[in-house]
Amino acid sequence: MNKAVVFIPAGVFGALAGLFLVGLMRDDPDALPSALVGQDVPEITSEALAGYATFDSSVLREDGVKVVNFWASWCPPCRAEHPALMELAAEGVPIYGVNKSDQGGDAVGFLEELGNPYAAITVDLRGRQSLDWGVVALPETFIVDGEGVVRFRFAGPIHGVMESTILPELEAAGR
Amino acid sequence: MVAELGHFALILAFVVAIVQMIVPLVGAQKGWRNWMAVADPAATLQFGLVALAFGALTYSFVVSDFSVRLVWLNSHSDKPMLYKVTGVWGNHEGSLLLWVLILTLFGACAAWFGQGLPERLRARVLAVQSSLAVAFMAFMIFTSNPFWRESFPPLNGQDLNPLLQDPGLAFHPPFLYLGYVGLSMTFSFAVAALIEGRVDAAWGRWVRPWTLAAWMFLTVGIALGSWWAYYELGWGGFWFWDPVENASFMPWLISAALLHSAIVVEKREALKAWTILLAILAFGFSLIGTFIVRSGVLTSVHAFANDPFTGTFILVILAIFMGGALTLFAMRADRMEAKGVFGTVSRESALVLNNILLAVSAFVVFIGTIWPLVSELAFDRVLSVGPPFFELAFTPFWVALALILPVGSILAWKRGRLDKDRRVLTALACFAVAVGALVWALQTGRTALGPVGVALGIWVIGGAGYDLIKRTGKSGLGRLFRLPRADWGKSVAHAGMGVTVIGVAALMAWETEDIRVAQVGDSYEVSGYEVTLVDVREQVRGPNFIATEADIAMAKDGRQVALLTPEKRIYPVAQMPTTEAAIANGFWRDLYVVIGDRQEAGGYAVRVYVKPFANWIWAGCIIMALGGILSLSDRRHRVAAGAPKMRAVPAE
Numbered sequence: 001m002n003k004a005v006v007f008i009p010a011g012v013f014g015a016l017a018g019l020f021l022v023g024l025m026r027d028d029p030d031a032l033p034s035a036l037v038g039q040d041v042p043e044i045t046s047e048a049l050a051g052y053a054t055f056d057s058s059v060l061r062e063d064g065v066k067v068v069n070f071w072a073s074w075c076p077p078c079r080a081e082h083p084a085l086m087e088l089a090a091e092g093v094p095i096y097g098v099n100k101s102d103q104g105g106d107a108v109g110f111l112e113e114l115g116n117p118y119a120a121i122t123v124d125l126r127g128r129q130s131l132d133w134g135v136v137a138l139p140e141t142f143i144v145d146g147e148g149v150v151r152f153r154f155a156g157p158i159h160g161v162m163e164s165t166i167l168p169e170l171e172a173a174g175r
Numbered sequence: 176m177v178a179e180l181g182h183f184a185l186i187l188a189f190v191v192a193i194v195q196m197i198v199p200l201v202g203a204q205k206g207w208r209n210w211m212a213v214a215d216p217a218a219t220l221q222f223g224l225v226a227l228a229f230g231a232l233t234y235s236f237v238v239s240d241f242s243v244r245l246v247w248l249n250s251h252s253d254k255p256m257l258y259k260v261t262g263v264w265g266n267h268e269g270s271l272l273l274w275v276l277i278l279t280l281f282g283a284c285a286a287w288f289g290q291g292l293p294e295r296l297r298a299r300v301l302a303v304q305s306s307l308a309v310a311f312m313a314f315m316i317f318t319s320n321p322f323w324r325e326s327f328p329p330l331n332g333q334d335l336n337p338l339l340q341d342p343g344l345a346f347h348p349p350f351l352y353l354g355y356v357g358l359s360m361t362f363s364f365a366v367a368a369l370i371e372g373r374v375d376a377a378w379g380r381w382v383r384p385w386t387l388a389a390w391m392f393l394t395v396g397i398a399l400g401s402w403w404a405y406y407e408l409g410w411g412g413f414w415f416w417d418p419v420e421n422a423s424f425m426p427w428l429i430s431a432a433l434l435h436s437a438i439v440v441e442k443r444e445a446l447k448a449w450t451i452l453l454a455i456l457a458f459g460f461s462l463i464g465t466f467i468v469r470s471g472v473l474t475s476v477h478a479f480a481n482d483p484f485t486g487t488f489i490l491v492i493l494a495i496f497m498g499g500a501l502t503l504f505a506m507r508a509d510r511m512e513a514k515g516v517f518g519t520v521s522r523e524s525a526l527v528l529n530n531i532l533l534a535v536s537a538f539v540v541f542i543g544t545i546w547p548l549v550s551e552l553a554f555d556r557v558l559s560v561g562p563p564f565f566e567l568a569f570t571p572f573w574v575a576l577a578l579i580l581p582v583g584s585i586l587a588w589k590r591g592r593l594d595k596d597r598r599v600l601t602a603l604a605c606f607a608v609a610v611g612a613l614v615w616a617l618q619t620g621r622t623a624l625g626p627v628g629v630a631l632g633i634w635v636i637g638g639a640g641y642d643l644i645k646r647t648g649k650s651g652l653g654r655l656f657r658l659p660r661a662d663w664g665k666s667v668a669h670a671g672m673g674v675t676v677i678g679v680a681a682l683m684a685w686e687t688e689d690i691r692v693a694q695v696g697d698s699y700e701v702s703g704y705e706v707t708l709v710d711v712r713e714q715v716r717g718p719n720f721i722a723t724e725a726d727i728a729m730a731k732d733g734r735q736v737a738l739l740t741p742e743k744r745i746y747p748v749a750q751m752p753t754t755e756a757a758i759a760n761g762f763w764r765d766l767y768v769v770i771g772d773r774q775e776a777g778g779y780a781v782r783v784y785v786k787p788f789a790n791w792i793w794a795g796c797i798i799m800a801l802g803g804i805l806s807l808s809d810r811r812h813r814v815a816a817g818a819p820k821m822r823a824v825p826a827e
Contacts (some may be wrong), residue, residue: 006508009452013459016545017494020466023548024486053694074561076417091603105690105782112690112771112780113754137547 034143037149041068042132045096045122049107055096055120058109061148065175066094068128068142072102073110074137081157082114084166089117094169099123100130100138141166146175178243180524181231182322185272188224188279189303189312191217195282195305196476199298211298215286218301222276222283226525229276232321236263239530242328245269245321245371251748253719254340259497261345267469267485268321270348271628274465275311277349277356281385282308285360292381299367300360307359310492311473318488326468343403350397355461357389358426361433362500363460365451368504368777370558372510374447379440382454384807386437389457391803397423398796400692405789406756413682413792416565421544422464428537429457432530446527448504453534455500460537462493467544517589525583539566565649577631577676580669581638585645590824599641617687628680635673639666661809668802681788694778701783704766705730709738709781710772720744722755725770729759765789 038041043061048054060066069085071078089095099107107123114152124130133142136155143152145168151173158166195217202210232245236259241247249266250259264273282304289297315321350510363383368374400423405413416418432451466489517523543560546793581603585596593600611630643666647654687702698707709726716722722742729737737759744753759766764787771780 006448006505009456010498010505013497013501017490017498017553019545019548020490020493022552024490059374076415105688108690108780109769109782112782113769114752115772 036134036153041142041144041148041150041151042129044122044129047125048161049099049121049123051108051110052116052118053120056122057148059120060096060144063146064094064171065146065151065173066096066119067170068096068098068133070098070100070124070133070135070138070140072100072138073106074102077157078139079110079114080116081139081159084157084159084162085117086115087121088166091117093175094119096126098129098133100124102128103167115159128143143169143173177231178240178322178324179227181235182320184224185318185322185717186229189223189227189309189316191221191224192305192312194223196302200300200302203295203298203302205707206295208294211294213495214298214301214305216718217385218282218286218305221305221599222279223271225279228322229272232269233260233263233603236260236729239332241330244322244323246327246330247325247760249332253748255718257342257345261340264348266317268319268358270352271311271319272321274352274356275308275315275348277352278304278308278311278359281356281360282718285363285385289381289608294380300363300369302361303363304664305368307496308472310495314492317750318485332397341407342397342408347396347399347403349396350392350399354389354391354393354396354430355423355426355464357385357392358430358458358461360385360394360495361389361419361430364765365454366500366503368451369500369507372507374440374451374511374565376441376444379437379442379444379450382450383434383437383441386430386433386454386457386524387803387807390427390434391800391807392442393423393430393804394796397427398793398800402793406758407753413679413789416543416551416562419464419543421466421540422460422467425537425540426457426460426464428533428540429453429460432533432537433457435526435533436530439523441797443517444525444657445517445523446530448508449530451508451511453530455497459493459497459500460541461487462497465489466493488670518702520586520593521590522586522720523589525570525586527566528579529583532572532576532579536569536576539568539572543568550673573676574627574631577635577673580635580672581641584638584642584665584669596641596645600638603637603641604634607631607637620772622684624680625684629677630685632673632677632680635676636670639669639673642669659809660773661806664802664804664806664809666802667805668799671798671800671802673795674791674798678788678791678793678795682792683788685787689783691702691781692774692776692778693781697778703731704783704785705734706768706781706783708781711773713773715742717744718735719748720746720753724768725768725774725781727757727768727781727783727784729766729768737766739766739768741768743770743772760790762790763787780805 011060017102041057044055044057044060046054046056067088095118099112099118099121101124102110107121111118122129124157129149133140140156141158152169154161154165156168185289198217199211201216202208202213206252232243234240235243235246236250237256239246239250239252239259245266245268246262249269250262252621254262262269283299284302285297285304289300292300361382364385368378397420400420404415418810433450436446436450438455440450466486469485469489495593543565546560582593582600586593607630610633611626614629615623615626637659643655643658643662643729644652646658646662656781689699689701689706691699693699695708697709698705700706707728707730709728711723711725713723714721715724722744724742726740727739728735729739739757739759741757742755744755745751746753754769756769758768764785767784767786767789769782771782773779
């Protein structure tokens with residue numbers, strides 16, 4: 001048997017272990033810079049989810065701090081962060097949901113099962129709007145101030161960082 | 176007091192495990208028989224002590240001793256008894272104890288049933304097995320101790336996650352762990368063989384029953400988990416390609432491959448290095464699964480303890496065992512040259528193909544699972560890989576696998592000829608394609624998945640039947656029930672796979688779903704069924720939850736076929752809602768109903784699914800596992816256990 005070949009499994013495993021180690025050690029797995037911060041909100045055209053209120057970007061320019069949340073029923077982290085959104089909604093923060101690429105009734109099923117934290121929802125079937133917002137993975141959460149300017153962006157589920165990040169950022173945005 | 180007893184037993188087991196890890200290994204190296212002989216009683220003792228610890232923890236849960244921190248965190252005095260017991264493993268620490276219990280159980284079994292093994296091999300196997308126990312017991316004692324006390328015992332507990340309060344969960348983790356940990360046996364055998372530097376047909380024969388047992392448990396465990404997700408999570412799917420599900424699926428695929436390649440080692444003394452590698456990888460994937468579930472390195476709905484320190488500890492265990500075994504493999508693999516040669520058309524080649532397909536499909540699942548991490552670290556892009564990727568990348572390999580299965584399973588060893596079988600196989604293929612075409616014609620305009628799946632399923636099941644009939648040879652069908660059980664096991668397991676293929680394809684292709692807001696008394700039609708929301712009762716009290724219950728009648732052609740009572744429950748202690756879907760099981764279809772919240776405008780959200788062939792998925796898994804049991808109970812395994820004694824021990 002070829003001498004070099006037999007070392008491949010060990011080598012691959014070494015690389016994998018290294019990857020896991022770096023993965024564990026990263027201090028903030030979800031920190032991503034966003035070019036959007038400080039900019040006006042990108043256009044959102046309304047596309048209603050059957051039975052729910054909808055919104056477009058003009059709503060985001062109205063007074064008061066609000067949250068824009070990109071989600072889908074097929075995304076496990078969205079499910080994980082859902083209770084945190086419900087909490088925010090209960091505290092009176094208006095949350096606008098952009099549902100991405102959901103099939104048929106899946107989105108409705110998700111909301112019926114877990115409850116609806118969203119003040120209004122728009123559907124982004126083709127992923128066009130997510131592209132405009134620079135969304136790379138679900139879920140993503142944006143904080144928009146009273147002028148319609150994006151103040152903060154968070155990629156990944158927010159339920160673990162409510163106290164440390166989301167609430168202070170809401171505060172900073174003028175809530 | 177009882178908890179301290181358990182704690183003490185666990186520490187004692189840890190000490191015994193350290194002894195069992197070192198003494199027999201040294202004994203085997205030096206040829207000291209009395210040192211090797213330590214392994215057997217130590218393995219039994221170790222298991223007894225861990226069982227004692229496990230019993231003590233279970234007792235603390237049963238009597239709701241909230242001064243034990245773990246009980247306080249995961250139990251509640253109002254909980255039904257069954258869930259008090261299952262609560263023992265419904266959490267990180269307790270499930271680790273179950274893991275170690277099973278690990279030592281397998282070690283003890285190797286000592287009890289391994290009397291036919293050569294002395295050295297057995298000593299080494301038990302030592303390696305014990306080293307695994309040492310690692311996991313250290314992990315438990317030093318980082319995740321289930322026996323910690325609270326200095327000020329609270330009056331009541333914090334309740335178990337309501338999603339986990341379900342009979343399905345009572346048996347899902349134990350079976351899964353029996354599977355995961357069962358693979359530790361094949362790992363120990365592989366490492367012992369590498370230390371020894373020798374793999375022969377006998378090794379293949381010894382390792383196969385352990386693999387078979389582990390694979391069987393894994394099959395049942397995965398099926399239970401998927402079934403549980405199906406009826407408990409209330410979103411109607413049976414598989415979500417979640418990292419943790421994948422973590423159990425990868426060892427299943429690898430152990431299925433190992434199961435087949437071990438036959439080649441046993442019969443033909445070929446594929447030795449590959450089989451050893453698979454044996455290491457199968458357990459390696461179990462460990463990686465453990466790491467993924469418990470470290471929080473990937474986001475998953477199953478995640479247990481998201482603690483980087485816990486993760487680091489498991490990573491160290493993973494690195495020591497996998498790194499060590501694979502390095503050992505790299506050093507010793509050259510000693511494992513194949514003895515037999517075989518032709519292109521032969522059972523061996525078919526099994527090689529089977530192995531390649533299974534290994535590649537495991538690799539696909541693996542890539543899909545870790546890709547989010549790779550992409551984040553390497554390309555600075557966060558993303559999630561969804562079911563579309565897996566369905567697209569995984570399916571072709573399984574289609575190919577199903578296609579070659581009936582042909583490969585009837586080929587002869589060494590040099591096969593298909594002339595005699597060509598007519599039967601062609602007829603079978605024509606029949607399968609014809610049924611597929613019929614289905615295609617009936618369904619008009621839907622995905623091709625359904626017909627293709629049905630045709631493949633029939634092809635595989637028919638092939639399994641033909642395989643069995645062919646075995647009877649000239650003596651005719653009368654011999655059918657006198658065939659070795661291993662032959663039956665093989666055909667039954669293959670047919671089970673066919674059944675699952677039909678179930679998965681049919682469900683994915685023809686499921687219908689209806690969501691709407693219905694008033695009490697409303698009636699409407701969903702794919703041939705008349706659905707009536709008969710009644711809704713709110714604020715129904717259960718032992719530790721409050722429920723909204725609905726009565727939904729399903730009728731077909733004016734005749735009522737089912738009266739279903741779905742629930743939506745709120746668990747006040749855990750502050751968590753759950754959906755209890757109501758399901759009318761049927762041979763051809765499941766009717767699946769979920770009740771949602773009351774709408775502001777009145778009425779309730781009602782979801783109705785008609786899921787054709789849903790039960791076939793799990794039935795197929797059970798049939799596969801049954802095949803495993805049949806094969807395990809074969810006379811060959813019982814007799815062969817004693818056979819190697821007859822071999823001359825080579826003079827040193």
